[in-house]
Amino acid sequence: MALLTIDLNALAANYRTIAARVAPARAAGVVKADGYGLGAVPVADALYRAGCRDFFVALTGEAHALRPTLPADARLFVLNGIAPGEEAALVDADAIPVLNCPADIARWGAAARINGRRLPAALQVDSGMSRLGLAPAEVAAIAADPRLLADIDVVLVMSHLACGDEPGSAANEAQRARFDELASMLPHAPRSLANSGGSFLDGGFHGDLVRPGIALYGGAPQEDRPNPMRPVVALDARIVQWRDVPAGTGVGYGLTSVADHDRRIATLSYGYADGWPRMLSNRGAAYVAGVRAPIAGRVSMDSICIDVTGVPLDLLVATPHAELIGPHQTIDRVAADAGTIAYEILTSLRHRHARRIVALREQEDATCGS
Ligand SMILES: *Cc1c(COP(=O)(O)O)cnc(C)c1O
Numbered sequence: 001m002a003l004l005t006i007d008l009n010a011l012a013a014n015y016r017t018i019a020a021r022v023a024p025a026r027a028a029g030v031v032k033a034d035g036y037g038l039g040a041v042p043v044a045d046a047l048y049r050a051g052c053r054d055f056f057v058a059l060t061g062e063a064h065a066l067r068p069t070l071p072a073d074a075r076l077f078v079l080n081g082i083a084p085g086e087e088a089a090l091v092d093a094d095a096i097p098v099l100n101c102p103a104d105i106a107r108w109g110a111a112a113r114i115n116g117r118r119l120p121a122a123l124q125v126d127s128g129m130s131r132l133g134l135a136p137a138e139v140a141a142i143a144a145d146p147r148l149l150a151d152i153d154v155v156l157v158m159s160h161l162a163c164g165d166e167p168g169s170a171a172n173e174a175q176r177a178r179f180d181e182l183a184s185m186l187p188h189a190p191r192s193l194a195n196s197g198g199s200f201l202d203g204g205f206h207g208d209l210v211r212p213g214i215a216l217y218g219g220a221p222q223e224d225r226p227n228p229m230r231p232v233v234a235l236d237a238r239i240v241q242w243r244d245v246p247a248g249t250g251v252g253y254g255l256t257s258v259a260d261h262d263r264r265i266a267t268l269s270y271g272y273a274d275g276w277p278r279m280l281s282n283r284g285a286a287y288v289a290g291v292r293a294p295i296a297g298r299v300s301m302d303s304i305c306i307d308v309t310g311v312p313l314d315l316l317v318a319t320p321h322a323e324l325i326g327p328h329q330t331i332d333r334v335a336a337d338a339g340t341i342a343y344e345i346l347t348s349l350r351h352r353h354a355r356r357i358v359a360l361r362e363q364e365d366a367t368c369g370s
Contacts (some may be wrong), residue, residue: 252297
């Protein structure tokens with residue numbers, strides 16, 4: 001069996017690192033896409049115990065699944081607005097939708113009147129990414145007609161950085177200025193702009209609440225900077241067999257890997273159906289007993305061949321598993337080899353094999369909430 005290990009102590013430590021960095025701003029936890037593929041329930045529980053009280057998912061269904069597991073004082077935001085017909089489900093989940101457009105505002109106002117009480121919401125403005133949020137003209141229209149928000153309790157005004165992971169980008173400063181300008185036209189409420197990358201920009205980007213995701217899970221928050229986060233994920237795949245392959249012999253589908261020397265090839269029980277990118281065919285590596293073993297040939301659905309010629313035979317024989325993610329190979333390294341980002345690597349991993357969750361240690365637990 002392959003084994004995906006998720007270290008909740010490292011996750012909690014990463015949360016505390018960010019919370020300490022941005023104080024007096026508070027840190028939320030972004031747990032959309034099932035906690036970036038690691039399991040939203042254990043992830044949110046560990047974050048809560050580390051002091052997190054604000055959680056972000058993308059979808060109403062995600063909020064519904066998570067809400068019953070969260071204590072009552074945890075706030076749960078839904079980033080992707082209100083899909084038509086989901087108002088009641090959001091109210092039912094005690095979720096706080098992020099209103100991204102005038103139609104969202106109208107829907108939530110109508111839901112409030114049906115429920116006979118004002119309903120909480122976050123307002124998102126587009127400060128320059130052109131993805132989600134109220135356009136400047138829509139913000140101006142709301143400012144001119146406050147009745148549009150009469151039934152809505154605005155608990156957060158937010159926007160999102162396009163280049164938060166690029167500390168040198170001039171776009172960050174431009175977005176911050178635009179955000180401040182737009183937010184000041186809306187009802188007074190706590191402000192939130194920064195994702196993981198933004199949390200590592202200067203304090204002017206932190207507002208009242210930062211919204212880290214990838215950094216909590218061990219991904220590098222900013223490019224071209226040392227990664228200050230602790231790794232959270234390890235992935236080990238079972239070595240099914242190995243064989244000696246003479247020079248000139250092809251390996252895998254299409255026989256795309258051929259060498260002019262004898263090789264030793266091991267086959268792992270892990271493949272693209274498990275979430276390992278097929279793009280890593282003849283690219284990237286696994287590690288066996290700490291020795292780099294390049295991927296040889298195409299990644300198959302359920303298996304990957306690796307070149308273990310450099311692994312001493314006694315070590316190979318004694319090593320049942322190869323490391324795909326772990327001390328020798330970060331999620332950012334795998335992503336770079338595959339031409340993608342760590343987010344996609346994590347959210348692609350399936351739960352077809354065993355998952356081991358390293359529970360929070362009591363000692364670390366005891367410091368929670370601080
Ligand atoms: C996904 C997301 C985040 C978290 O982003 P990271 O880069 O993972 O830190 C924060 N805010 C919004 C609006 C998002 O969509």
